[in-house]
Amino acid sequence: xxxxxxxxxxxxxxWDSEEHKENVKKLVLRLRSAGFNVIYxxxxxxxxxxxxxxxxxxxxxxxVIYICTPxxxxxxxxxxxxxxxxxxxxxxELFETQNERKFVPVLFSGTWKDSxxxxxxxxxxxxxxxxxxxxSEYRKLLETINRGSRSxxxxxxxTSPKRRHLKKT
Numbered sequence: 001x002x003x004x005x006x007x008x009x010x011x012x013x014x015w016d017s018e019e020h021k022e023n024v025k026k027l028v029l030r031l032r033s034a035g036f037n038v039i040y041x042x043x044x045x046x047x048x049x050x051x052x053x054x055x056x057x058x059x060x061x062x063x064v065i066y067i068c069t070p071x072x073x074x075x076x077x078x079x080x081x082x083x084x085x086x087x088x089x090x091x092x093e094l095f096e097t098q099n100e101r102k103f104v105p106v107l108f109s110g111t112w113k114d115s116x117x118x119x120x121x122x123x124x125x126x127x128x129x130x131x132x133x134x135x136s137e138y139r140k141l142l143e144t145i146n147r148g149s150r151s152x153x154x155x156x157x158x159t160s161p162k163r164r165h166l167k168k169t
Contacts, residue, residue: 008062009036010061012067028042041082068108068110072115073114103123105125106126128141
């Protein structure tokens with residue numbers, strides 16, 4: 001899924017309403033027009049397996065943007081439907097890799113308190129819920145994606161008492 005030059009972004013969100021799904025699609029199209037390879041479930045076609053899509057998308061993307069709303073938080077915290085399944089995958093990867101910057105919260109509606117999943121409390125996010133701040137927050141999202149994808153793909157030297165090896169962070 002990773003592109004040669006541009007980071008691959010997976011967008012996780014809850015199907016709160018048709019209007020919300022349309023707003024997510026607009027964000028996806030805007031990110032694509034900025035040159036990013038964006039994966040989201042709106043690209044699935046009949047016959048695709050949703051669970052495999054979620055597993056592969058979280059595992060192989062450089063950045064996972066999760067769209068925070070009260071509905072997303074409820075489903076994530078209670079492990080309900082696709083959001084619950086994706087959050088299980090996300091928390092497992094975080095436990096294994098500790099790559100916090102791969103997972104970026106983006107607020108679409110509500111407040112951070114009532115919209116961010118319990119596993120990600122305390123993470124700094126991007127607030128796209130306020131139309132007056134949208135442009136500056138969107139720029140912050142672009143900077144975050146670029147910075148996060150560079151740090152995720154840059155090997156660093158890790159020294160252990162027994163041996164040295166390269167580790168991807």
